Amino acid sequence: MTSTATPAIGADxxxxxxxxxxxxxDAVATALLGKRDVVDLVLVSLFAGGHVLLEDVPGTGKTTLARxxxxxxxxxxxRVQLTPDLLPSDLTGAPVYDPQTGQVRFRPGPVFANVLLADELNRASARTQSALLEVMAEGTVTADGVTxxxxxxxxxxxxQNPVDLDGTYRLPEAQLDRFALRTALGYPDAPHELDVLRPGSGAGRVSAVPTVTSPQVVADHGRRLAAVHVPEPVLRHLTDLAATTRTDPRLRLGVSTRGLRSLVRCAQVLAATRGRHTVEPGDVRELVDPVLAHRLQLTRQAQLAGVTTTEVLAEAAAALGDR
Incomplete structure (x- = not known):
């Protein structure tokens, strides 16, 4: 019987x-100075086939990063600026009547891109937010029964702006679970902020970013990285970690299976960036917080007590150790 398993990825x-x-x-860093760690994390999500949630105040370079x-x-x-009156079809597109041909054709929305910046997602209504669920999970848009x-x-x-909550809608659990990871850019340090402020420095200008590859090459590499080996003990550690969060009395929602799959995919990419064919426990530890913390939901009592999901994850991981 012929095996259908993905062949191991080669050293070359x-x-x-x-x-x-x-x-x-290096190319992205020419426009976003001093944030290489965030850039590398976003690239991990890109190659893992995931999406990124940036929780940050305005003016820190989120649009620059995406572009x-x-x-x-x-x-x-x-780029789409989310507002309460934005309709789902404004994101995904919709069938429209063409008077010249007398036929109905599909007009693609802004989601038909390689990189979509959904600015202030939590300002969109629940109906519009839900329009992203299919395309973020499946990479498709269904309109009038056609995919x-x-x-x-x-x-x-x-x-989403974690400070200004006026006129916003809380992101539902299903929406949060579609994001492979959550991170923040934060303000640049003083030397890099000076570089950005200097006239003619080129910092922050997307026009200065060189094109170094093609979408097809990136997609091909992403598919092949699924062959990076994940040892059985690492997988068992992840299931134990998820089980711990699902029974923690401070949480009303623990880690989902989708969350574990995202962590595995991101860990495979991270291991490959370090020249390895196998995921190690250190790869998982590094990604636990950005990949899982936003998927957990605290109880009301835990929120009032000042507990954070990052703390809950850290305690769960410490209790399990590296086993």
């Missing part, structure tokens, strides 16, 4: 990916 493929990852990171990633991979970038595929790779970089 790992080396080619590392070179591509470095070139992409720089699209420019570096040679893809299409779209349309978005380009590959497809990366949603969504933002």
């Amino acid at each position: 493929e790992i080396a080619a990916f590392r070179e591509l990852h470095t070139r992409l990171g 720089a990633v699209a420019a570096a991979l040679g893809g299409v970038s779209r 349309h595929a978005v380009p590959a790779p497809f990366l949603v970089v969504a933002t």
Whole structure:
């Protein structure tokens, strides 16, 4: 009987990916100074086929990050400012009547891009937020019973302001679970902020970002990285960690299976960026908080007591150790 298992990834493929990852990171970093750690994390999500939630105040470079990633991979970038009156079809597109041909054709929305910046996602109504659920999970949009595929790779970089809550809607659990990871850019340090302020420095200008690859190459590498080996003890550790969160009295919602799958995919990419064919426990430890913390939901009592999901995860991981 012929095996259908994914063949192991070769050393030459790992080396080619590392070179591509470095070139992409260097290119994006020309527009986003001093944030290489965040850039690398976003690239991990890109190659893992996931999406990124940026929780940050305005003016820290979120739009620059999304557009720089699209420019570096040679893809299409779209930006949507989410507002309460935005309709689902304003994101996904809709069938429209063409008076010249007398036929109804599908008009693609801004989700038909390689990188979509959904700015202030929590300002959109629940109806509009739900329009992203299918495309973020399946990479397709269904309209009038017809399914349309978005380009590959497809990366949603969504933002929400954690400070200004007026006129916002809480992101539901199903929406949060679609994001592979959550992170923040934060303010730049003083030397890099000075570089941004200097006239003619080029910092922050997406036009200065070189195109170093193509969307097809990135998509191909992402598919091959699924062959990076994940040892059985690492997988068992993850299931134990998830079980611990599901029984923690401070949580009303623990880690989902989708969350574990996202962690595995991101860990495979992270291991490959370090030249390894196998995921190690350290890869998982590094990604636990950005990949899982936003998926947990605290009880009201835990929130009032000042507990954070990061603390709950850290305690669960410490209790389990590396076993």
